[in-house]
Amino acid sequence: GAGVSQTPSNKVTEKGKYVELRCDPISGHTALYWYRQSLGQGPEFLIYFQGTGAADDSGLPNDRFFAVRPEGSVSTLKIQRTERGDSAVYLCASSPSRGGGYTFGSGTRLTVV
């Protein structure tokens, strides 16, 4: 597609549930990033993929968070046993190469109640 697509745009889930957030990057972009923006803060790095592999997952807050990109295109961010503190906007970005200019998606607003 023309831009980075994220689905769903909004997700409300109950505490303790499992959620999956999807990112469809720009075709041909090998680098993919996930960021999280909490209320009143700027985006914070979660994980970086180069191709199919997670090259840097140092920003994932704990082992409840996991992300995959099995075919080097679409990525899914998975959150287990959600907590209210996980409520945030999850942003995905892609770039043609490592460190290249980012294009962000519109984000998924996750609300844990």
Next chain:
Amino acid sequence: DQQVKQNSPSLSVQEGRISILNCDYTNSMFDYFLWYKKYPAEGPTFLISISSIKDKNEDGRFTVFLNKSAKHLSLHIVPSQPGDSAVYFCAARAQHDYKLSFGAGTTVTVRA
């Protein structure tokens, strides 16, 4: 620890006047700086950037100034237009890095 700080959460400016947004950073390894603009329900979009080898970069109505010794940069928008009303994020990264560190953002409101 927040390595990029935008100390003004909001700014209101009259249409046609100059908007000045400020950003400070603490990490001396940062050498590339970017400004992003964000409208509600949309992702951040790239606006302008500057490398540490420069102290000024201009693109139309937008100019970014970098003061390395003070670890400070600013974005000037002149003249401000109603469509400039948005949240502006300052971001920085180290050379050859891919991770961006963002400030908390400044909400700009341009009054008619």
